[in-house]
Amino acid sequence: MRLFTLVILLLSGFVPAETPNLDNSTLKGKPFNNITLEASLKPFKKNDKAYIQQVATELFTQWQSLLRHTDTVSVMLWTADGSEILDYKGNLNQPLEWARYIGNPNTEHEVGAGPKELSLHERAYLYIENPPAFTYGDLKFIIQTLKETGRRITGKPVRIGATFDPGPEFAKSEFKYKKHPEILGGNAMGHKTMVSCYSTLNADTESYAGFPKGIPANTPFGTFLGRQSQHFLTDLGYDYIWLSNGFGFGVEGWSSTGATFTGKAFLPEKLANTKALIAGFWNLFRKECPDFQIQTRGTNLSTGADLARDGVDLKQIYGGKYNMLPPPNSPWAALDGDFGLEMVGYMSRMAELPDDRYLFRYYTHDPWWVNSPWLDRYGREPHDIYLPMSVARINAKGEVRLPTHLSFLTVDNSFGEMPAQVPDEVTPHILKARYDSPTAPGPLVWVYPFEEYHNWAYKQPDRLPEIYYGDWLIRQAINNGFPLNTVISTQSFQSVISEKPAYFNESILVCIVPESGSSLEKKLIDFVQTGGKLLVYGPADHAGAAFLNLLNLQNSTAVEGEFKVTSTILTDHLQKPYPDKIFHNALFSGGSVRSQVKNKAEGGTRILAKMTQGSNERDVVWVRQKPEWNGGKVAYVRGTNSSKFTGGKLLTPDDPEQFFTGPLLMRYVLKEFGLDYQIDKKNPSVKNPVLTISRNDNGFFFSGYSPNTTIIQRFKLSQGAPLLLGYETDLANGFSVYSMPKAWHRESRIFVEQADGIVSCQEIHSGEKGIDRRIQVTGLKNATVRIYPTKT
Amino acid sequence: VTEQDLRVYVNSGYPWKKGQTAFKTGDKKYGKHYVVENVSGDLVAAW
Numbered sequence: 001m002r003l004f005t006l007v008i009l010l011l012s013g014f015v016p017a018e019t020p021n022l023d024n025s026t027l028k029g030k031p032f033n034n035i036t037l038e039a040s041l042k043p044f045k046k047n048d049k050a051y052i053q054q055v056a057t058e059l060f061t062q063w064q065s066l067l068r069h070t071d072t073v074s075v076m077l078w079t080a081d082g083s084e085i086l087d088y089k090g091n092l093n094q095p096l097e098w099a100r101y102i103g104n105p106n107t108e109h110e111v112g113a114g115p116k117e118l119s120l121h122e123r124a125y126l127y128i129e130n131p132p133a134f135t136y137g138d139l140k141f142i143i144q145t146l147k148e149t150g151r152r153i154t155g156k157p158v159r160i161g162a163t164f165d166p167g168p169e170f171a172k173s174e175f176k177y178k179k180h181p182e183i184l185g186g187n188a189m190g191h192k193t194m195v196s197c198y199s200t201l202n203a204d205t206e207s208y209a210g211f212p213k214g215i216p217a218n219t220p221f222g223t224f225l226g227r228q229s230q231h232f233l234t235d236l237g238y239d240y241i242w243l244s245n246g247f248g249f250g251v252e253g254w255s256s257t258g259a260t261f262t263g264k265a266f267l268p269e270k271l272a273n274t275k276a277l278i279a280g281f282w283n284l285f286r287k288e289c290p291d292f293q294i295q296t297r298g299t300n301l302s303t304g305a306d307l308a309r310d311g312v313d314l315k316q317i318y319g320g321k322y323n324m325l326p327p328p329n330s331p332w333a334a335l336d337g338d339f340g341l342e343m344v345g346y347m348s349r350m351a352e353l354p355d356d357r358y359l360f361r362y363y364t365h366d367p368w369w370v371n372s373p374w375l376d377r378y379g380r381e382p383h384d385i386y387l388p389m390s391v392a393r394i395n396a397k398g399e400v401r402l403p404t405h406l407s408f409l410t411v412d413n414s415f416g417e418m419p420a421q422v423p424d425e426v427t428p429h430i431l432k433a434r435y436d437s438p439t440a441p442g443p444l445v446w447v448y449p450f451e452e453y454h455n456w457a458y459k460q461p462d463r464l465p466e467i468y469y470g471d472w473l474i475r476q477a478i479n480n481g482f483p484l485n486t487v488i489s490t491q492s493f494q495s496v497i498s499e500k501p502a503y504f505n506e507s508i509l510v511c512i513v514p515e516s517g518s519s520l521e522k523k524l525i526d527f528v529q530t531g532g533k534l535l536v537y538g539p540a541d542h543a544g545a546a547f548l549n550l551l552n553l554q555n556s557t558a559v560e561g562e563f564k565v566t567s568t569i570l571t572d573h574l575q576k577p578y579p580d581k582i583f584h585n586a587l588f589s590g591g592s593v594r595s596q597v598k599n600k601a602e603g604g605t606r607i608l609a610k611m612t613q614g615s616n617e618r619d620v621v622w623v624r625q626k627p628e629w630n631g632g633k634v635a636y637v638r639g640t641n642s643s644k645f646t647g648g649k650l651l652t653p654d655d656p657e658q659f660f661t662g663p664l665l666m667r668y669v670l671k672e673f674g675l676d677y678q679i680d681k682k683n684p685s686v687k688n689p690v691l692t693i694s695r696n697d698n699g700f701f702f703s704g705y706s707p708n709t710t711i712i713q714r715f716k717l718s719q720g721a722p723l724l725l726g727y728e729t730d731l732a733n734g735f736s737v738y739s740m741p742k743a744w745h746r747e748s749r750i751f752v753e754q755a756d757g758i759v760s761c762q763e764i765h766s767g768e769k770g771i772d773r774r775i776q777v778t779g780l781k782n783a784t785v786r787i788y789p790t791k792t
Numbered sequence: 793v794t795e796q797d798l799r800v801y802v803n804s805g806y807p808w809k810k811g812q813t814a815f816k817t818g819d820k821k822y823g824k825h826y827v828v829e830n831v832s833g834d835l836v837a838a839w
C-alpha cells in the first residue's frame with residue numbers, strides 16, 4: 001500500500017518535503033537561519049504558468065547545495081522600484097509596471113529612444129524584445145509558485161520579500177516623479193531624485209488600496225507607505241518587506257554629507273529634529289503595517305558617520321522594537337574597491353543589534369545595470385566573501401555571533417539569465433568561509449563606541465566632527481592593511497571583561513578615548529594595568545585625568561594644516577619613500593592636533609611619531625608600559641584622517657605621493673604589540689592590501705585583498721612567523737614573506753622562529769587510524785616551532 | 793586536542809614509527825599551543 005502511494009505521488013510530480021534533507025549530519029559549518037535569493041522578474045520571460053514553474057525550479061535547483069545549509073529560504077523580488085506598492089489599488093487585475101529595463105527608465109528620454117551615445121544612466125532599454133505584461137494577479141501567481149516550488153525542492157519553508165527603493169532606478173515611476181515629486185528629498189542619483197522617508201504627500205484624489213478615497217493633504221509618507229504595504233503584502237502573499245538604498249535611514253544613503261553635514265560644517269542644531277523625523281517614519285509605518293518583518297539595506301557608510309552627517313540614529317531605530325533586520329555590509333565595495341568602508345559599516349552596525357540576527361549580503365549579479373559583480377567586478381575572485389566573513393561579532397555574553405542571514409544580490413543578471421556558473425563558483429567560497437568562521441576574537445578587537453557616539457551627538461554636539469571622523473579613520477586604516485575584523489560594543493565589552501577577564505588575553509583592543517569618569521574608562525585602565533594590550537585612537541580633548549595619566553598625555557594648543565611627520569616605525573619597504581608631509585584637516589580629523597607626551601622623561605613612554613609645524617611640535621604616536629602592569633601596554637595614535645570632502649560621494653584620500661597617509665600609523669604601531677605586518681611596494685601610489693586575521697578552532701586564518709599584486713607582504717607575530725598552509729616562504733629576518741594573489745584565504749597553525757631560508761608548510765594525508773590532520777613543515781634550520789592544533 | 797592527542801615528528805615519514813619528538817606547552821600568553829625547539833629539517837605535527 002505504501003509503495004503504491006509513493007508511486008502515485010511520484011507520478012503526480014509530488015516529492016515529500018523531507019526527502020532531500022534527510023541527512024544533515026553530512027553538512028559542515030554552522031547553518032544559517034535564512035538564505036535569501038534576490039531576483040527580479042526578468043527570468044520570467046513568458047507570462048505562462050508552466051514557464052514560470054520551470055524558472056522557479058531552476059532558480060532553487062542551482063543554489064540547492066548551499067540551501068542545504070539554512071533553516072529557511074527566502075526569495076526577495078525586485079519587481080519594480082517599490083512604486084508597485086505605492087500604485088496598488090487593491091485590484092489584482094491592475095496592470096503591473098515592472099523592472100523590465102536595463103538602465104534608468106526615469107529620464108527625459110523614452111525607453112529605447114535617444115541618441116546611441118547616451119549612457120545607461122541617461123536612458124533605458126527593454127531587457128528583451130517584447131517582454132511579457134504582468135498584472136498584480138500574475139505577480140501573486142509567481143509568488144505562490146516560488147513558495148511551492150522552493151518548498152518542494154529544498155524541503156524548507158520559503159518566504160517571499162517585497163522591495164521598496166527610494167530612487168529612480170529599476171522601473172518607471174509616475175508616482176515619485178510626476179504625481180508626487182514633493183516626496184523627493186535625497187540627491188544620490190541627481191538632484192532630488194530619492195524619496196525622503198520623512199516627507200509628506202500632497203492631496204491626491206486617486207484611489208489607492210489603503211486610501212480608496214484618495215490621499216489627504218499632508219499625509220506622512222510613512223503612513224502612506226505603511227498602509228499600502230499592509231494591503232500589498234497581504235493580498236499578494238508576501239512575508240516581509242525590504243527597504244532599499246538607505247531608505248528609513250536619513251535621506252542621503254550614499255553620500256558623505258547629509259542633513260547635518262554640508263561638507264564644510266556640521267549642523268548640530270538639526271540633529272534632534274532629524275532624529276525625530278526618522279523615528280516618525282518608523283513609527284508611522286509600523287502603525288499601519290505592524291507585523292510584516294522589515295529588512296533593510298541601510299546606507300553605504302557607517303554608524304558614526306551616518307549619525308554625524310545625516311542624523312541617522314541607529315540606537316533609536318534598533319531600540320524601536322520594529323521587528324527589523326539591521327542593515328548588512330554595503331555592496332558598494334564591489335564598485336569602488338573601498339573594502340575598508342564596507343568593513344567599517346558592517347562592524348559598526350553589528351556592534352549593537354536589535355536582537356542577535358544580522359545579515360551578510362553578497363553581490364553576485366546586478367539585474368539592472370549590465371554588470372555581474374562575481375564575473376566582471378570581482379573578476380571571479382572571492383575577497384569580498386572572505387574579508388567580511390572573517391568578521392567576529394562579540395556579544396555581551398562573550399560569545400562570537402556569526403551572521404544568521406545570507407543574501408545574494410541577485411541570482412539573475414540584467415538580461416534575465418541565471419547562469420549556473422555563478423552559484424557553482426560562488427557556493428564553495430561561501431561555504432569555506434563559513435567553515436572557517438571565527439570562533440574567538442581576532443588579534444585586533446574594535447571596542448566600538450556605539451553608546452558614546454549616540455550620547456555625545458545630542459549632549460555634546462561640538463563632538464560631531466569626532467563622531468564623524470572615527471569611522472573614517474578606521475576605514476582608511478583598514479584600507480592600508482590594519483587587520484581589524486572583530487567588533488564588540490563598549491557596553492558589551494564592559495560586561496565581558498567583568499565576567500571573563502581573560503577573554504581578550506590574545507587580542508589588542510582598539511578604542512577611542514573614553515568619557516571622563518566613565519565605567520568604560522575604568523575598565524580600560526584596569527585592562528591595561530592587569531596585562532592587557534590597548535590601542536587608543538583619536539582626539540583626547542575630553543579625556544579625564546585618569547586616562548590622561550594612563551596615556552601620559554597632555555593637550556597643548558590646537559594646530560592644524562600641513563605638518564612634517566617623522567616616525568621611527570615606518571616599516572614598509574618602498575623604492576620611492578612615503579612623503580614626510582602630512583595634512584591634518586581639523587574638520588575631518590576630529591579637531592586639531594593637541595596631543596603631547598606629558599612627561600617625556602618617563603622611561604616607560606616611547607614616542608614613535610611626531611608632527612611638526614614651525615615651532616609647534618605634537619606627539620602623535622607613542623607607547624607606554626610599566627613593570628607593574630604585568631605586561632600590559634597602551635599605545636596612542638592621534639590619527640590624522642588624510643582624507644577630505646571634495647564633492648564626491650565619499651571622502652577623498654589625500655594624494656599619497658604628496659602627503660603621508662596618517663592611518664598607516666595604526667598598522668605600524670601594532671609592531672609594538674608583537675604584530676608586525678609590512679609591505680614592499682614600488683611607490684606610495686601603489687594601493688596597500690587589505691588583511692584580516694581571524695581565529696577558528698585555535699587556528700589563525702589570514703584573508704586578503706591585493707589591489708595591486710606587485711606588492712610583497714611580510715608577517716611576524718610575537719610567536720614567530722606564521723606559515724600559511726599550502727605555501728612556501730623565503731623567510732627574511734624572521735618574517736614569512738609572500739606574494740599574494742588578488743584574493744586569498746589561508747589557514748596558519750604553525751609559527752616559526754627562524755631567520756631565513758625557504759620553508760614549506762603543507763597538509764599531508766593522515767594515513768593513520770586516529771589521526772585527523774597532519775601538517776608538514778620542511779626547510780627548518782635550528783628553528784623554534786609553535787603548533788596550534790585544533791581544540792576539538 | 794590535548795597534549796596526549798598531539799604527535800610531533802622530526803625528519804620522519806610514513807609509517808610514522810620513528811622520529812617522534814617531545815614538545816612542551818607554549819607560553820599561554822600566545823594562546824594554546826605547543827613548542828618544539830632547535831628543529832632542523834622537516835617537522836610533522838599530527839592530531
